[in-house]
Amino acid sequence: MSDPTAVLDDLRDESDELDRLVADRAPGTWAAPTPAEGWSVAHQVAHLAWTDRAALVAVTDPDGFAAEIAKALAAPDSFVDDGAAEGAALPPADLLAYWREGRERLLTALHEAPRGVRFPWYGPPMSAASMATARLMETWAHGQDVADALDVERRPTATRLAQIARIGVRTRDFAYGVHGLTPPAEPFRVELTGPGGERWTYGPEDAAQRIAGPALDFCLLVTQRAHRADLSLRATGADADHWLDIAQAFAGPPGRGRAPRGAAGAGPADGGGRR
Known part of the structure; x- marks a missing residue:
């Protein structure tokens, strides 16, 4: 417990x-x-x-x-x-x-x-x-x-970011579900770097589908507070790449998230900006 x-x-x-x-x-x-x-x-x-x-x-x-x-x-x-x-x-x-x-x-x-x-x-x-x-x-x-x-x-705080990153990883299948999609059967490997250089890993080390990058960027992505084009996250594998487009850690229907910085009409619409 x-x-x-x-x-x-x-x-x-x-x-x-x-x-x-x-x-x-x-x-x-x-x-x-x-x-x-x-x-x-x-x-x-x-x-x-x-x-x-x-x-x-x-x-x-x-x-x-x-x-x-x-x-x-x-x-x-x-x-x-x-x-x-x-x-x-x-x-x-x-x-x-x-x-x-x-x-x-x-x-x-x-x-x-x-x-x-x-x-x-x-x-x-x-x-x-x-x-x-x-x-x-x-x-x-x-x-x-x-x-x-x-x-x-x-200033990002490692203990708090770690909690948010964890929920972001755990909601992978939920994000597929709210989009009406079937989650991939195989687990992903997620490797994140905390604000003090901490290394946080999730999933099997030999997974073919992989995400890597700063923990802050991952947390911004899964809460839809930044567009992936503005973040330093790397995806290996088509399924992992797709997940970065739909990742969502918050409850509710799919959020549209924020547009890339500099895009016409940039800024989030409903869903990801509010939930």
Whole structure:
């Protein structure tokens, strides 16, 4: 049974880093557009607050979470945007307080969750450790949207990137599935270099299909925060090359991701820019 303590510490650190990035900004900055079309800095924070609250319901009231699923099914094309828009309408100080309170309650609930129990979600049920990893991945990804909007370069952190890279590898077959494709039968080899020169490897050493490159670039790819043309990832084999075009670590339908830098109309459309 996986102990979620380490990833919960990473989730707290990632959330606190984003908090520091936005906390002292002038109110007008919260209206700044991010690379996700139609979403401001406030929308990004509001989405994290909204999802934290949904996760809290899943952990503390699994039966009640059925109502959240019903809302999603009733408005599949708008429920994510609607949740973000509602929070973004709050004054920045109120939104910040709401996000802080919700994420703290979720951290406490995940710490106290019984080991071995799986909680409902919009995708497959998840353990406390898996849910914490998913929240870390999403906080990091939406934090990247905010950083890009504010023209801030974040310093990658090895422990947090390692968690996101791991979920990126584990969601390989999911990415094929949401595109209506059959995943390749053979496992891939993924070899990544962490920000401090760490070497992270996944899959059999003798696999014919291979991905290699910086861990940061891989995390940007699987969260669809950068186009593969702007990243230093190398694919060996046709299947591995195809995966880099469809990789997606977040739940939901296929994202369109960001266009290459310098392309006409560059910037993400829906899906990959928001999820």
